[in-house]
Amino acid sequence: MTYAQDEFIPEGAELEENPEYPTAFGITFTPKVSGVICAVLGVAAAAYLGINFVKPAWEVYQEAQTTKNTKQEEIDLREEQLDQAPLLEAELQQAQAQRQQVLNLFANERTLDTLLLDLNRFIESRQGQLVNYQPIEEKPVPIEDGSYGSGVNGKLKRQSVEVTVEGGFDATRSILRNIEQLQSLLVVKDLTSNVAENQVLVYENGRLVPQGQPKLETSFRLDALLPLSEEELAEAAEEAAEEAAGEEGAEGQE
Known part of the structure; x- marks a missing residue:
């Protein structure tokens, strides 16, 4: 059985060679x-x-x-x-x-109140004598001069006292070597020492025999170091911020 390759066209139908398509705007669709x-x-x-x-x-x-x-x-x-x-x-x-x-480790307001009494007892217990005790400031002041390092500035305060002690050489040495035992963070500065009374020499059996020891007069500054309170630290921070703001304003005007 064979089939024609052309498509089947119904009888009476004619193949249109040019079918009609819609046209618009000159375009045939x-x-x-x-x-x-x-x-x-x-x-x-x-x-x-x-x-x-x-x-x-x-x-x-x-x-x-x-x-x-x-x-x-x-x-x-x-x-x-x-x-x-x-x-x-x-x-x-x-x-x-x-x-x-x-x-x-630091001093506090309570220990400062008893510093004179404690210092006098300490010196007398070592055969010395306290002859002068003079506070330099009326109350502790913040450290700002870098004397204890720049890292301490604005964080610690000190109460300074001028002290003069009389005693023999051994007594004076004991006082200076052990004064840190009296109170925490007491710092001795500006130390000077002079002979107040010469040693007595007695002639015995054809030779000079020293009697006792010469009496020394020793003066020094005693710094008691205290930490700033929370309120003081806050005030210091506020003042530093105000100073920084003022400096920035001055630079801006320039």
Whole structure:
């Protein structure tokens, strides 16, 4: 059995060689042209939808994603902080204990009130005599002159006292070597010593025999160091900030 290769054409039908297609604006809309136009319109419609609907929606999604990531990081950080809370609390307590130990090394207002009495007892117990005790300042003043290093400026204050002691050589040496035992962070400065009474020599059995020791008069400045209180530190920080602001304003005017 064989089949003809040509398509079957019903009887009475004629094959149109030039079918008629709609025409507009000088363009004949053949199937091929119509397909191209539909494709172009489809691309344009997709672009329009993308610009007016898809892009804003995507931007909103990106913002939501960023917010979600940020909140998740905050949650993770809070959880980590909660996990570390016991360790941080222990470190805080240790730091506070160390801070208190350091503060205990300094003098305080209470020990300053009894400094004269304590110093006199200390000197007499070592066979010396306190002959002068004269405070240089009426009250402790902040250290700003760098005499104890620039790192101390604005953090410590001192109460300075002029002291004069009389005693033998051994007594004077004992007083100066052990004065730090009297009170924490007492600093001896500007030390001078002179002979107040010469040693007595007695002639016995054809030779001179020294009697006792020469009496020395020793003067020095005694600095009692105290930490600034929290209120004083806050006031110092405020004054420093005001000075810095004033300097910046002066530079701006120049």
